[in-house]
């Protein structure tokens with residue numbers, strides 16, 4: 429295998445499942461760090477802040493610098509700040525997204541938004557979904573942090589933000605703008621902020637449709653690992669193959 433300067437790891441199903449670390453991934457990451465190569469962490473999970481993701485990594489034995497942790501919430505906030513400057517933005521989601529928006533200079537409003545941003549909200553209720561559907565019917569631009577239908581946990585798969593975004597999109601008859609993987613936005617930002625070329629980067633993940641396609645869309649090498657969403661036999665049937673396919677890291 430080639431050596432890279434930026435190893436970009438997906439988290440859920442690649443580094444950990446729920447609160448349980450995946451041992452082979454942790455060993456691999458620690459070896460990179462011992463060799464002086466500090467990895468990057470790239471997650472569609474928009475519910476956690478950078479600090480909370482750092483804690484989740486710490487809990488499975490990985491010390492990660494904050495500026496190497498990228499969530500779809502962080503990148504969504506940067507995207508909204510660039511493309512919809514001075515617009516009224518409402519959001520649905522948790523701490524991770526709210527903090528990312530505030531840090532990007534966007535103070536979310538409660539009513540009559542011109543832009544509606546949707547991340548996962550684990551305390552979701554019907555009224556919040558109803559409000560979101562109405563905002564979008566009234567013309568708010570619909571942006572979702574990610575389109576993951578499900579994510580793996582130690583208990584099994586749970587509903588992801590994509591399942592709720594699709595629901596709202598179906599009701600309002602609008603296709604959301606998705607920012608997380610497989611969009612290349614997260615890798616674009618890492619390349620810009622840390623000064624890497626595509627040849628120096630590799631995207632590593634368990635989910636073909638998000639992680640591997642993100643790397644392919646961005647134009648860097650990819651490693652599929654068989655510890656999460658997409659089993660290897662399904663990956664092998666895909667037209668565009670990852671650069672490498674491994675059972676474990």
Ligand SMILES: [Mg+2]
Pocket residue numbers: 438439440441442633634635656657
């Ligand atoms: Mg994953």
